[in-house]
Each structure stands twice: as structure tokens, then as C-alpha cells.
Amino acid sequence: MNHLIIPWAVAYSVVALVVLLGNGLVIVSFWKNTFLRTHTNYFIVSLAATDCFVGIISIPWWIVVTFAGQMQEEKWYALLHNTWVMFDILGGVGSILHLVALSWDRLCAVVWPLRHRIYTGKRYLFTLALIWTVAIPVAICSKPGMKLAPKAYNLSVIILCFFIPLFIVCITQAIVLISLHLSNIHITYKLRRNLCNEVRVAKTVFLMIAFFMIGWLPFFTLSLISFVKPQISPTWQAICAVKFLQYSNSAINPVLYAHKFPQFRRAFAALLCPCRVARERARTVGNSFRTAVSSFSSSIIHRKGNQQPFTSQVDSPISLKSSRRSTLNAEDFDPSGAGEILLSKISPRHY
DSSP: HHHHHHHHHHHHHHHHHHHHHHHHHHHHHHHGGGGGHHHHHHHHHHHHHHHHHIIIIIIHHHOOOOOOGTTSSHHHHHHHHHHHHHHHHHHHHHHHHHHHHHHHHHHHHSSHHHHHHHHOHHHHHHHHHHHHHHHHHHHTHHHHHHHHOOHHHHHHHHIIIIIHHHHHHHHHHHHHHHHHHOOOSSOHHHHHHHHHHHHHHHHHHHHHHHHHHHHHHHHHHHHHHHHHHHTTOOHHHHHHOOOOOHHHHHHHHHHHHHOOOOHHHHHHHHHHHHHHHHHHHHHEEEEEHHHHHHHHHHHHHHHHHHHOOOOSSSSOHHHHHHHHHHTTGGGGGGGTTTTTTGGOOOOOGGO
16 A cells, blocks of 8 residues: 555645646636626636635645554644545535536526526525535534534435435436427527527536536445445545545536636636737737728728819810800901901900
8 A cells, every 4th residue: 555655646636736727727717807707607616716625725635644644643633634524525515516506507597598687696696605604514513523423424414415416406407408408499599599508508517517426426425335334444545546536526627617618718828828819919909900901991992983083163264265266256257368357346255
């Protein structure tokens, strides 16, 4: 066992770094970008905060507990172990309750869309407060519960805070999928576009639930078996593998957000590659400016092509003199052929 502690510690450390990086990106993106502050994303950022506790406290202290297994008689080890258990329970209970809230929100958005649109931010904040109000006391009661009635406390947490919420999540997701499948296809373009958005969000929540079950179900199942049948004791390798799956689940959600939601993908790219985003914005502004200049020049050329040539309304003296001379008839000349103009035929108007 001793020769496997270091590989497991390295693997846990990598998971902790990925958890902190991914969920930190979610929180910072939500804080810096107003377009991400939708009602549903309040649940997502709160779930990211729960996963950050896993990366900051649960995983590092689990590594210490694993390394310091021979120091169980020390006082600091008991304090560290109790704190680790508390945050471990907080992460599990908080995660499943957030998934319940997300599933119910998607159910309302698909089944009762008009009612869902009038939901205010206070309703979502109240739901978040309710989630933490349930998760924090359950985690805090871990120490007295373990001391007074460990079997009753653990069975209550496993059944009431995992299996029952998981059953609710599965039922709501089944209703959502059936409702989306039975939706009327003869709808307007705008409603069809909204339906596509709801389908994408519902699929993302479904994947989150699926990965949560893969990560947490073995751990709770193993815990339930251990408390129901104490004679069955899992091996140390099995415990490490189950805990690795449990902690890895906290690193999956940010990857799903980046893959399924373009808004989160753009926000992550802006944080990770600010120079690239600045170049793309400059290129976009330059293209827009060139397009505007080209359009303006084309409009000017078009106007000049359609414009009539300017003609003066005032005749010049030369044109007047020419017109006046053109009014002289053949009778104005001398019939003798001298070619001179008869004075009697000339009137002052010719001058």
C-alpha cells in the first residue's frame, strides 16, 4: 500500500488543480460578464463554489489523511479528519441539491414556459439560500452525529440527502425529455429557436446528472453497504478509486459548460487568451470600418452617377447676341446685293 500512496497523491493533486482552475473560471466569468448573469446560471455558479470547496479543502486534506494514517492518535489528526468529513459531506449534499434545483428549473422552463418567464431573481436567490440552509447544518452535524449515532446519521444522510434527491432528479429529467419529445413541431421560428435552446440546456443538465451519478453513486453505495453489513470491509485500493471518481466529478462540469454553452466558451477564451481576443476584436472593428467606408464611397459614386448636369438659367451675352442675330430675316438685307442691312429694318431691340 505504501508504494501506491504517492501515485494516488499525484492523481488527487492533479484533480484538485483542474477543479480549482475550471470552477474558478466559471465564477470569474460570471462576475465579469453581465451576459452570463441569467437566472439559471445562479445555480451553476453556486455549484461551482461548492466544487471549489472540494478542490481547496476536501482533496488536499484527504491526501493528508491518507498519508498520515499512522498518526490517528494525534489531536491535530482528529481535528483535520473531522473537518475533512464535514466539507466532504457539504460537497456531496450541496452538489445533489443544486442538481435538484437545476432539474426543477428546466422542468418549469419546458412544461410551464410562460410561468417560468415571470420568475424573478428573488425566487432563485431564495432557492439558493434554501440549498445552503440544508447542506450546511447536515455537514456541521457530522461530528456529533458520528459520535452519538454513527450508523443512524450516515444512513439518514445517504438516503435523505442522496438517493431521494437522485430519484427526484431522475423523475424530473424523464418528464423534461418526454415533454421535449412530444412538443409540437408546427411552431413559429422564434418558438422553435427557444425550444432548441431549452433542449441544449436540458441535455447539459442531463449530462451533469449522469456524470454525478458515475462519480458519487459508487461512493454512497459502498458507504451504504459498509453501514448495513459491517462485516464487509472494502480494500484500501477500492476506497481510493471511489474517492477519485467522487472528486473527479467536480472537474467535469466546467468542461460541459465550455462545450455546450457558447457564452461560457467565449468568456473562458477571454480570460485564458486575452491577447487573442483583443486581436479578434481589433480585426472585427477594422473589417467593420472598411465595410462602412466602402459602403459610403459606393453611395457617393451612385449619387454622382444619377445626378443631372447643371445648366445655367441665365444666358451669357454671347448667346443673347447670337440669338438676336438669328432673328434677322433675308428681307433685312439690300436686294441690290450690296449685302448691307437696311437701316429701316433694324430696330433698337437688336442692340
